Amino acid sequence: MTDARPLGAAEATFIAAARAGDPARFALVTERHRRELQVHCYRMLANYDDAQDMTQETFLRAWNKRESFKGHATLRTWLYRIATNACLDFLDKRNDRTPVPAGLPGSELSYLQPYPDGMLPEDPQESVVARETIELAFIVAVQHLPPRQRAVLVLRDVLGWPASKAADALGLTVASVTSALQRARVTMREQLPGRRLDWRSPATHELSDDERSVVKAYIDAHERNDLDGLMSLLRDDLRFAMLPEPGTLSRTARDAVDGWVSGGLFRRGRDDWRCVATTVNRMPAAALYLRAPGDAQYRLFNLAVLRIADGRIAELTGFDATGKPWLGLPPAL
Known part of the structure; x- marks a missing residue:
């Protein structure tokens, strides 16, 4: 696997650290890649906790294989190769992570977790943080692919690797990679109808004024216990799910609202809310805080991703936000 470029400073530093067996220098040169590798693992696995674990596994494997790095590829490429194969090994061992059946709605993906924007790489120009490839719809669509198709799609179409480089990383032939990519693109078109699939073209990063306005209205209605106001913000064909609870999927706004009412929303004990606008997966979201009777504080309850x-x-995907400090949200207000 060769990038046909001279040995860079990072590669030279890594080789020196490897030869010296110096873990501190190793960490210094590899740590700068942590965030983008974690996003890469998240795209493969759709779960923030698992992405963290596989990123750590990547660094462990890199340390154990450090003497095999000769600088023929960039350090970044080498680490991506290790991370991809760590994710594939993880998927091979998990019976609950088989490709999502075609008929199963994506928002019922029980292991799906949001990705906090605060943990994305800082460079807004990086292809690894393009909004179109980090949104929940894209992450869920990728889960419909068999693991190696998934890896091929991310390496080729998201990261822009040439077929030969992806083939080398995955231990496949160029013909196999090309075939896998074609099949993966067909599935992605089925899962993302009406959306562009050329993720290497200029991508958006910021929320629109429209999105900000709707989030503000959603928060206002929620804090005022205004069910009619909430209903007015929803499309009739709203898709709603509350994760990780199974069986919560609703396909219409009416069904979603009826479920909220039957669950006790805005009744006593579920009627004292404060909400904070935020973003995850480069999507608008609201962190919902509930104050129970007799409590002096509002406690973090759910995260509504819109x-x-x-x-x-x-679409409104709700996530249980308790016990997830990595979301970067205060536990109480």
């Missing part, structure tokens, strides 16, 4: 289309909420 996909907004034409000024209304088309």
Whole structure:
């Protein structure tokens, strides 16, 4: 696996650290890649906790294989290769992570977790943080692919690797990579109808004014216990799910609202809310804090992640936000 470029400073530093067996120098040169590698693992696995674990596994494998690095490829390429194969090994061992059946709605993916924007790489120009390839819809669509198709799609179409480089990383032939990519693209088109699939073209990063306005209205309605106001923000064909609870999927706004009401929303004990606008997966979201009777503070309860289309909420994916400090949200207000 060769990038046809002279040995860079990072590669030279890594080789020196490897030869010296110096873990401190090793960590110094590899740590700068942590965030992008973690995003890469998240795309493969759709789960933040697992992505953290596989990123750590990547560094462990890199340390154990440090003497095999000769600088023929960039250090970044070498680490991506290790991370990809660590994820594939993880998927091979997990019976609960087989490709999502075609008929299963994506928002019912029980192991799906949001990705905090604060943990994304800092460079907004990096292809690894393009909004179109970190949104929940994309992450879920990727889960419909068999693991090696998944890896090929991410390496080729998201990271822009040539077929030969991806083939070398995965131990496949160029023909196999090309075939896998073609099949993966067909599945992605089925899962993401109407969306562009050329993720290497200029991508968006910021929320639109429309999105910010809808989030503000959603928060206002929620804090006022205004069920009609919430209903007015939802598209009729709203898709709603509350994860990781199974069986919560609703396909219409009416069904979603009926479920919220039957679950006790805005009744006593579920009627004292404060909400904070935030973003995850480069998508608009609201962190919902509930104050129980007799409690002096509002406690972090759920995270509502919104996909907004034409000024209304088309998808609302709720996540249990308790016990997840990595979300970067205060536990209480």
